[in-house]
Amino acid sequence: MTDADDFTSDCANCAALCCLALAFDADASFAHDKPAGVACHNLAATEVGLGCAIHKDLTQKGYSGCVAYQCLGAGQRTTALFDTTWRDDPKLTVPMMDAFRQMRSVQKCRQLLLASQALSLPRDLEMQRDSWLDRITPDIWSLAALEQFELDNTETEVTMWLRGLANYVPQTT
Template sequence: MLPDLRSDCQSCAALCCMALAFDEGEDFAIDKPAGLPCPNLDAGMGCSLYGRLEAEGFRGCARYECHGAGQRVTQELFEGRNWRDEPELAQPMIAAFAAMRRVHDGLELLVAAGRLDLPASLEAEREDLLEDYLPEEWTEATLAAFLDSGAPARLAAFLPRLRDWV
């Protein structure tokens, strides 16, 4: 079953605010290394600047979309637990978030490709790829194995072949 590919920050452990790096510039008012919480993250795992991100120089945050990977990692893989209450979860959650973002980005592309009038051979290939991106259950181990499975490379090779149907 296809997961929700839209972010739900209320169901996430602020993974983008902790896992991702920011480089000061047009999109971010500060430098922030990956793996450290954003200084604007409040005690409730929300953004203290949320209503005024762009005005405060955080256009990148306002535009970021994890495609649902954050809440999926938090709720499904870590059963609602978070890195702030259990600091030992920080690194596993960062790794799972990075992998799940790749899964969800791939799913978004495969769903979009499904709207195209593809020939039967390409549609069959799309459906095979979709199966790889939709296992019955994701775990830390299956996410790690997925990255080494060849599915991301197969998707990267598949997408350029859709040019004539876009």
């Protein structure tokens, strides 16, 4: 698997974007309410950057939602697009949150399109899938490219195209 096809979250190379950008309500998965754009109160500065102060005890302390969440590699890819982070320059909070949301959408589409390679599709649909993958897998993402992905409504188009593959999904009994 190439790095471009790696959907693993790399928290060590991220600016704790999920701990900032995502909102959650206190329930069985999260022990407190947190609005989007406000850093989680468990986020702490460490010797290597930002980190969760209760990471090793998330489930026991009521944060199983954090354990279950996967950014699909969007966090580290977004962080790499900026020279500094929201923590060092608060003016970057909104731009980083927007880019993270957009990159998460890109990664979700890419992962689903790659998963569709397991289907037996007619050649024309394989070519369409490959065309989608080419469009959303540039060598280097930029903030402008992420914005264009959103403006072009690409996630919706990919989702609609993928729904059209329902007849090719093997039925289980």
